Amino acid sequence: MKNIEPHIEIVVAVSQNGVIGREGDMPWRLSADLKRFKALTIGKPVIMGRKTFESIGKALPNRLNIVITRDADWHADDVMRVGSIGAAVYLALAHLESAEPDPDDLEAPLPDEICIIGGGQIYAQAINMAHTLYVTHVLAEIDGDTHFPEIDENLWLEVSSEDVPKSDKDSVETRFVIYERKSAE
Numbered sequence: 001m002k003n004i005e006p007h008i009e010i011v012v013a014v015s016q017n018g019v020i021g022r023e024g025d026m027p028w029r030l031s032a033d034l035k036r037f038k039a040l041t042i043g044k045p046v047i048m049g050r051k052t053f054e055s056i057g058k059a060l061p062n063r064l065n066i067v068i069t070r071d072a073d074w075h076a077d078d079v080m081r082v083g084s085i086g087a088a089v090y091l092a093l094a095h096l097e098s099a100e101p102d103p104d105d106l107e108a109p110l111p112d113e114i115c116i117i118g119g120g121q122i123y124a125q126a127i128n129m130a131h132t133l134y135v136t137h138v139l140a141e142i143d144g145d146t147h148f149p150e151i152d153e154n155l156w157l158e159v160s161s162e163d164v165p166k167s168d169k170d171s172v173e174t175r176f177v178i179y180e181r182k183s184a185e
């Protein structure tokens, strides 16, 4: 039995006034962010709230999709349903622990990353258990009805920041930032 310490990552795009969503969707068009999201989550278990799943509309390929809902009868193809965030992390961890090591590199570290991909209700409940925040800062004030919690600089250290040039497929300029939880000393 492998004993993996999970590394919990939040992946989010958030405007300068904390908005992440509007009327069940995202209030921007950001090709650069979609590419970053795919690169960060591919191959990893992804945990989301039922409303975020409904807004995506189908399971994300090549990832274990775990959806949190209080509705025990809820079902969707290629998705695992759970009733709490704790159960979602437990299931993701069991999935990581069942993975076979790479036969070509038996010394390689075992995958330990679990991604939490929204939305507002789930971020608010999960930010306290996260180790890393992958934030796409949307460099504008945007109207919306769903928000990300404040990133408290007493708790989070910015370890990387990259300005992303706006292409014609992006409606707004963005900055990719990685935050690591500060150690409690």
Ligand SMILES: NC(=O)c1ccc[n+]([C@@H]2O[C@H](COP(=O)([O-])OP(=O)(O)OC[C@H]3O[C@@H](n4cnc5c(N)ncnc54)[C@H](OP(=O)(O)O)[C@@H]3O)[C@@H](O)[C@H]2O)c1
Residues within 6 Å of the ligand: 011, 012, 013, 014, 019, 020, 021, 022, 023, 024, 025, 026, 048, 049, 050, 051, 052, 053, 055, 068, 069, 070, 071, 074, 083, 084, 085, 117, 118, 119, 120, 121, 122, 123, 125, 146
């Ligand atoms: N900008 C971004 O990076 C980003 C990322 C993801 C989503 N979004 C946006 O965020 C919005 C959706 O966020 P949201 O806050 O409305 O919904 P959400 O967090 O995606 O899902 C909320 C649902 O999750 C379930 N849930 C929440 N807490 C639970 C708990 N403790 N136990 C069991 N089930 C629980 C409930 O499902 P039931 O009602 O079925 O019980 C609840 O209605 C959309 O606009 C979406 O586009 C933005």
